[in-house]
Amino acid sequence: MKYKRTNRAPIPLSELDPGFKSEVIRHEEARGLNVCFSCGTCTAGCPVHVIFPEYSPLKLAKMVQLGMRKDVLGNPFIWYCVTCHNCEHRCPQNVKFFNILTVLKNMAAREGYSPASWVEQTQQIMQTGMIFPKRGKWEQRREALTLPEIKGDGTKAKRLVKLTGIDKIKARIES
Amino acid sequence: MKDYALFLGCTTPTQVLQYELASRWVCKELGIKLIDMEDFVCCGFNQAHLSQEAGLLLAAMNLAYAEESGLDVLTLCAACAGQLAESIERLKNQETRDKINQKLKTLGLEYKGETGVKHISRVLYEDIGIAKIKEKIKIDLSHLRVAPHYGCHYLKPESALGGLDDPDNPKSLHQLVSAAGAKPVPYEGLHLCCGGKSYPVSEEMAFYLVKKKLDNVMARKADCLVVQCQTCYLMYSGLQREINERFTKGYHLPILLYPQLLGLAMGGDPKNELGLDFNTISSHELLAKAGINRMI
Numbered sequence: 001m002k003y004k005r006t007n008r009a010p011i012p013l014s015e016l017d018p019g020f021k022s023e024v025i026r027h028e029e030a031r032g033l034n035v036c037f038s039c040g041t042c043t044a045g046c047p048v049h050v051i052f053p054e055y056s057p058l059k060l061a062k063m064v065q066l067g068m069r070k071d072v073l074g075n076p077f078i079w080y081c082v083t084c085h086n087c088e089h090r091c092p093q094n095v096k097f098f099n100i101l102t103v104l105k106n107m108a109a110r111e112g113y114s115p116a117s118w119v120e121q122t123q124q125i126m127q128t129g130m131i132f133p134k135r136g137k138w139e140q141r142r143e144a145l146t147l148p149e150i151k152g153d154g155t156k157a158k159r160l161v162k163l164t165g166i167d168k169i170k171a172r173i174e175s
Numbered sequence: 176m177k178d179y180a181l182f183l184g185c186t187t188p189t190q191v192l193q194y195e196l197a198s199r200w201v202c203k204e205l206g207i208k209l210i211d212m213e214d215f216v217c218c219g220f221n222q223a224h225l226s227q228e229a230g231l232l233l234a235a236m237n238l239a240y241a242e243e244s245g246l247d248v249l250t251l252c253a254a255c256a257g258q259l260a261e262s263i264e265r266l267k268n269q270e271t272r273d274k275i276n277q278k279l280k281t282l283g284l285e286y287k288g289e290t291g292v293k294h295i296s297r298v299l300y301e302d303i304g305i306a307k308i309k310e311k312i313k314i315d316l317s318h319l320r321v322a323p324h325y326g327c328h329y330l331k332p333e334s335a336l337g338g339l340d341d342p343d344n345p346k347s348l349h350q351l352v353s354a355a356g357a358k359p360v361p362y363e364g365l366h367l368c369c370g371g372k373s374y375p376v377s378e379e380m381a382f383y384l385v386k387k388k389l390d391n392v393m394a395r396k397a398d399c400l401v402v403q404c405q406t407c408y409l410m411y412s413g414l415q416r417e418i419n420e421r422f423t424k425g426y427h428l429p430i431l432l433y434p435q436l437l438g439l440a441m442g443g444d445p446k447n448e449l450g451l452d453f454n455t456i457s458s459h460e461l462l463a464k465a466g467i468n469r470m471i
Contacts, residue, residue, distance in 0.1 A: 029227070047368050051380045079224075079376050082384075083254075084368040085331035089342055098332070102227055109225040117375040121221055125233070129216035131185040138189040145196055145450070148211050150188055156282050157216040160236055163278050166222060166229040 016067040023107075024064050030103040032095035036061050042087035042097050048080050055080055057087045057097045064104070073108040079115050109169050116171040126167060128152035176302065179249035179293075180241040181209040182259070184405070185217055187251050191405040193450025197434040198251055198295055200448040204441055205303050205311065209249065214240040218250075220258035234262035235275045239286040248292040253404035256294035257328035260335040263292065294329060296403045296433055297339055300347050308354040313442035316356040316465050321436065322397040323348040323359055324388070324411075326404040327368050342366075351433060352401060355440040360397045364388060371406035382422075385414040389428055398461050399429040401436050408432055412455040429458040439467060 024030050042057035043049050049056050055077040063072050072078070078101060087097040108114065121131045128134055134152055142149070161167065187194050202209050215237050223230025238259065241248045250256040266272045266288055276285050293301070299308065330342040340347045343366075349359040370384035388411065392400050402408050412430040419426050431454070438449040445451040445467060451458050462468065 047370070047384060048373070048380065051383050052377075076376075080373060080380065082327075082368045082370055082372045082380075084327040086327075086366075086368075089331050089333065096332075102223060105224045106227055114225055115376055118221065118225055122225065122229075125217050125222065131217055131221065132189045136189060138192070141192055142188070145192060147188070147192065147195060147199075150183075151213060154216070156214070157233065157236070159281055160232050160278065161222070161226075161229045163281065164226050164229040164232065166226040169225055 011066070011068065015070075017069040018067050020067040020069040020072075021065050024100070024103060027103045029096065029099040032093070032097070033061060033064060033100060035093045036095050037093060038062065039092060041090050041092060042095075045086040045090045047084060047086070048077075048082055052077060052080060057101070060104070061095075061097070061100070064100075072104060073111055074113055076115075078104055078108060079118075112170050113172045114169055119169055119171040122161070122166055122169065125154060126158040126161065127154045129154040129157040176206045176208070178208040178210055178246060179298065180212050180215075180244060180246040182212075182215055182218070182237065182248050182250040182252075182255055182292075184250065184252040184255045186409070187405045191408055191432070191453075193435065193453040194251055194405050194408065194432045196448065196450040197432060197438045197443070200443055201299075201434040201438050201441065202295075204443075205299070205307075207249075207298060207302070210244065210246060212240060212244070218252075218255040218258040219262070220254050223258070230258070231262055231265060231271075231275060232278055234259055235266060235279060235286045236282065236284065238263065238266075238290045238292075239279055239284040242287060242290040243284075247290055249298055250292060250294050251405065253294055253326040253328040254406065256292055256297075257332070257335065259292040261332065263288070263290070264335045294403065296329065296348065296351060299433075299437070300351060301339075305350055305354045308351070308437070312354075312356050312440045314356075314440050314465065314467065316436075316440050317358065318464055319357040319399070319461065320360045320395070320397045321352045321357040321431075322362050322392040322395065322400045323352050323365075324369070324400055324402045324407055325365070326402060326407045329403055348401070348403065348433070352436065355437045357436065357440070360392075360395050362395045362397070363391045367391075369402075369404075369407040369410040371410045374410065381410065382414060382418065385410050386418060389415060389418075389426055393426070393428055397428070398464060399431050399436075399458065401431050401433050403433045405432070416455055427456065429454065429456045429461050431458065431461075439465065
């Protein structure tokens with residue numbers, strides 16, 4: 001592949017949020033950011049990065065450290081992670097990037113950046129307790145195979161997850 | 176052999192019924208008693224991305240119900256096993272556990288931290304053991320070249336899985352394939368993720384990852400790919416069909432769930448006991464090669 005130089009505009013320093021990093025590492029699971037020495041092993045092992053070079057765990061970590069709040073939380077690529085755990089498994093500093101990303105996604109979700117599919121799943125769990133609709137062809141298939149009936153009652157799950165406010169999370173409006 | 180609370184998860188009981196069928200049959204034959212639990216809900220893996228607390232609560236709710244019944248959990252899905260195992264680790268922290276239990280109280284539940292979780296392949300590998308499995312083999316599958324696919328969550332995060340296998344150089348599924356009498360085939364990209372998580376957000380990435388795996392496995396002339404998670408199964412078989420329809424024709428690689436392969440070797444009925452006729456990619460050639468003609 002031929003190297004192509006991209007002329008990226010400089011980051012406008014006035015738009016940085018100096019408190020962003022501390023807001024992130026206030027969550028214990030994201031503390032690893034403090035010991036990251038930017039070797040890039042996480043990105044080298046990331047299957048998403050192979051297809052979308054814009055997605056890079058190292059770059060995201062740097063962006064958090066610089067305080068690029070909106071560019072991180074509003075970045076659609078944070079939802080592209082395939083959750084393979086390669087980044088944290090291979091990290092020489094034992095930084096759990098997977099957990100850092102979860103913290104970032106949790107923050108992004110609260111600010112209305114979640115993709116619709118995740119929000120729909122929450123709705124399903126509150127209905128059936130599971131990520132599947134109440135009725136479907138599978139019911140007859142299970143019966144034909146004499147597999148036990150599944151009640152699919154989400155009452156208890158709903159009571160529980162509502163305590164976390166997850167039911168209030170709105171999906172990102174696709175533009 | 177001890178009893179387990181069967182954790183079906185969300186996808187298997189609705190979309191990959193053959194995995195459930197074959198798992199129940201294999202466990203019954205090997206003397207593993209599976210208890211169905213009415214109160215089990217989603218493991219919380221996906222919801223943790225929106226709210227770590229909600230994910231942990233759902234996991235803890237399941238663990239608490241299993242604990243009430245005095246049972247450890249057996250999962251079919253690798254991600255459920257990973258999520259529950261990671262949650263057990265998180266809930267070892269007293270402060271976290273107190274916080275979660277405070278909320279579980281609304282359902283009259285408490286999680287004390289006594290329940291364990293194992294994926295079905297792990298139960299076969301550790302509880303039953305390779306030697307015992309070999310004793311149960313009735314059908315010779317030695318002509319079959321089988322490519323194993325572990326699945327990311329089966330091996331990682333290592334910290335929550337207590338020395339199950341080496342994620343960099345895993346051996347357990349290779350050994351399970353050998354125990355069933357088939358020949359494990361090496362191929363490039365053993366660690367490559369199925370991309371299941373990416374499918375709702377990027378088809379491009381999902382197709383790329385699936386195609387790459389299929390190309391690598393088919394280059395080694397394997398008769399099938401064996402997986403141990405229904406998401407990996409759906410990606411490699413469902414998208415294989417779509418690749419044939421939309422892009423390049425000529426992909427034909429049967430995808431089997433491990434209990435289906437083991438079940439064949441143990442003399443299970445391919446259709447009624449192992450649900451092979453439900454598999455998207457036909458396994459007729461594979462069965463013919465193994466000399467099993469009952470389904471055709």
